Amino acid sequence: MTGRTDAVRTPRGALVGVDPANPLAGLVVFQYNPDEMTRRLVARTPEGDEGAGGARSEALRLTGAPIETISLAVEVDATDQLADADPEAVLLGIHPQLAALEMLLYPKSSVVLENMALTAVGTIELxxxxxxxxxxxxxxxxxxxxxxxxxxxxxxxxDTQLNPIRARADLELRVLSYSDLSVTSPGHHLFLAHQIAKETMATLSARSAAGRAVTGGIGGVFR
Known part of the structure; x- marks a missing residue:
């Protein structure tokens, strides 16, 4: 899936399903980078600290990284590939690109078949x-x-075979932090590195704001 042709070439966003057994099956490169992304962060706090009845000692306590959700829309279009007579696009349209997205929600068919076989021989817990x-x-x-x-x-x-050749996919993503993943997961350490980078940027922002306050008075912070 790829980006509009811009005067300055920008990297393309992507979703990557890390599956060593089939590394290409979970690779979805956005054909067009979305124009916008909506991010929502909710504080992760102890149970009962919101609203009446919450313990005052817990009012500022955080139990982990915030719960972050991301919404974005990606477009898939086979027009250019069809104009170039790309064999895959001619035969299948954009089915492969849509399938790559959908597979991020499906269990592997091999595992489904294995569980079916275990069920057939009387295995109770799968x-x-x-x-x-x-x-x-x-x-x-x-x-x-x-x-x-x-x-x-x-x-x-x-197209004439009813293959989809243009589509929009509206995606809802939940960011997985070190509060969600085992310490043995690479994602645990990726998110921790992401937070450390954010802390560094927040410090730079605070230094810049402090400098403006000193040189221009408090009003300078808000200019």
Whole structure:
């Protein structure tokens, strides 16, 4: 999935499903970088500290990194590939790109078949399948472990074989922090590095604001 042709070439965002057994199956490079992204952060606090009845000693306590959700829309369009007679686009339209997104929500069929076989021989307890670790790559400075929680696909055009050739996918992502992942997960350490980078940037911002306050008075901070 890729970006509009801009005067300055920018890197493309991507979702990467880290699956050593099939590394390409979970790679979704955005064809067009979204024009906007909505991020929502909710403080992670002890139970009962919100509203009446919460213990005063817990009012400022944090139990972990905030719960962050990200909403964005990506576009997929096979027009250029069809104009170039790309064999895959001619045969399948954008089915492969949409399938790569959808596979981030599916358990592996091999695991489903294995569980079916275990059920057939009387195994009572089956371990739920784990999705591969998924990373949102949005420039070198933002590589986040995420879980794709839901998305909707709006197919907007079709070829003569009814293959979709243009679509928009609205994605809902939940960022996974060290509060969600085991210390043995690479995502645990990726998020910790992300937080440390944020702390560094926040310090730079505070120094800049302090400098403006000294040189221009308090009003200078808000200019």
């Amino acid at each position: 371990v739920p399948t784990e999705a591969p670790l998924t990373l949102l790559v949005w420039g070198a400075g933002r590589v986040l472990p995420v879980r794709l929680t839901s998305f909707s696909i709006t197919e907007q055009a079709y």
